[in-house]
Structure formats: C-alpha cells, structure tokens
Amino acid sequence: MPARLVPRLAIGSRCELDGRFLRVTGTLRTYAIHLGSGNVLMSPNDRYLCIVSKVGGEAVPAGAYLRCEGDRTLSVILSKAMLPARDDLITDPTIIRQFE
Numbered sequence: 001m002p003a004r005l006v007p008r009l010a011i012g013s014r015c016e017l018d019g020r021f022l023r024v025t026g027t028l029r030t031y032a033i034h035l036g037s038g039n040v041l042m043s044p045n046d047r048y049l050c051i052v053s054k055v056g057g058e059a060v061p062a063g064a065y066l067r068c069e070g071d072r073t074l075s076v077i078l079s080k081a082m083l084p085a086r087d088d089l090i091t092d093p094t095i096i097r098q099f100e
Contacts, residue, residue: 009078011085022077026087028099038076040084042099049098051080 006015006022016023021032021041030043040049083090090096 009081011082014085015081022081024081024084026084028087029084031081031084031087033077033080035077036073038073038080040080042084047098049084049095051083051095 003017006012006017009015011024014025016025018032020035022035024031024033031049032041032043032046033039034041040051041047042049083095087099
C-alpha cells in the first residue's frame with residue numbers, strides 16, 4: 001500500500017503505516033491490519049477481529065466495499081479499515097461480541 005494513499009483516505013487521520021501493518025485508531029480500540037493477508041488484530045493483546053464482507057449480499061451497503069482494480073488484497077485492507085475507524089458506530093452483534 002503506497003504511503004501516499006493513506007493520508008488521502010477519508011479516514012486518513014486515523015490511519016498510520018507501521019511496518020507490515022496499517023494501524024487504525026478507532027474510538028474503542030486500535031487495530032492492526034496486516035498488509036499481506038488483510039487480517040485484523042485488536043489491541044490490547046492482538047486478538048483477531050473477524051470482519052467478513054458479503055459482497056453482493058445485504059450485509060454490505062452499496063459502495064461500502066472498495067474495489068481497487070487489479071489488487072484484491074488492497075481492496076480488502078481498505079474496506080476493512082473503514083469499519084474499525086468508526087468502531088463506535090458498529091451495530092452488528094457478531095462484531096460487537098468480539099469486543100468483549
């Protein structure tokens with residue numbers, strides 16, 4: 001992920017590149033998204049946060065999944081970064097249970 005892309009994101013002020021991770025600061029926690037796999041870890045203790053996009057289904061509102069032509073991993077990373085950046089607005093019970 002190019003370093004020049006992160007500050008241009010709507011959530012750019014909440015994001016920082018740190019080695020192999022994109023760190024996203026939410027209201028409730030800080031998250032580390034692995035740049036190779038797209039896996040999301042929550043602080044403290046680097047617990048895994050399962051975020052599954054249901055592209056084409058009702059779980060993801062239109063336009064919420066970002067498609068980056070030719071780079072599926074970048075699409076996953078950017079899409080996953082949007083959710084934890086505003087973790088205080090999450091209403092999905094499956095995700096909320098993972099915060100406990």
